[in-house]
Amino acid sequence: FARIQLTPDLLPADILGVSIFNDRSREFEFQAGPIFAHVVLADEINRATPRTQSALLEAMNEAQVSVDGKTRRLEQPFVLLATQNPFEFEGTYFLPENQLDRFLMRIRIGYPGRECEARIVRECPAEIVLDKIEPVMSRQDFVALQELTAAVAVDDQILEYVLDLVEATRRHPELVVGVSPRGTQSLVRAAQGSALLDGRDYVTPDDVKPLVVPVFAHRVVSKSFMHDGVAGRDEQIIREILERTEVPC
Secondary structure, three states, rough: OEEEOOOOOOHHHHHEEEEEEEEEOOOEEEEEOOOOOEEEEOOHHHHHHHHHHHHHHHHHHEEEEEEEEEEEOOOOOEEEEEEOOOOOOOOOOOHHHHHHHOOOOOOOOOOOOHHHHHHHHHOOOHHHOOOOOOOOOOOHHHHHHHHHHHEOOHHHHHHHHHHHHHHHHHHHOEEEEEHHHHHHHHHHHHHHHHHOOOOOOOOOOHHHHHHHHHHHHHEEEEEHHHHHHHOOOHHHHHHHHHHHOOOOH
């Protein structure tokens, strides 16, 4: 596990790594950056400059990084999680569309409920030593689960349902950018994961529907956002599309 605190002065080399000259061997040695971990948390990702954000693109899409003209593969599994501040906050940058499209889903956390907040105050989770946390599975088990997810059956009717949802975003009069083919793949893969967690080896519409908004909303761009910078309408449009699209039996 590695955590990257994104700040405006962070450089791509701080994420990917850098080659350092070794006086003893008289050769350059590559010092891997925090991106070379199985689980990477990019905290406050939209506080970094677009140049630094772009350093994550190759890792997110191809599980590899290119430094000093050499391509290095990232060890599997590779999972990138990110947090971001609302765009209205000072010192934040917009994430480019091609980077947003590489995230499987976006989940809004919001404020904790009353009981949860009381528990936070009582238990002081910030004082818990992370080193004492025990892994719940091995790296090999995680990769095996990924392979099982990919093997979950997706019926043609389910795929047609997903494609209907995707095409509706591309035809919607209020959307400037619809869901990409990568978004289609992401929804199918997320639905396969939902089915596996439910103990099934096949996908149903009930696996797809709850995932449409978190998988699609950050991939589309509405006219209101382009003109006025107003966020939130994207999710509402996706919900309307979900309600209007016929669900297979």
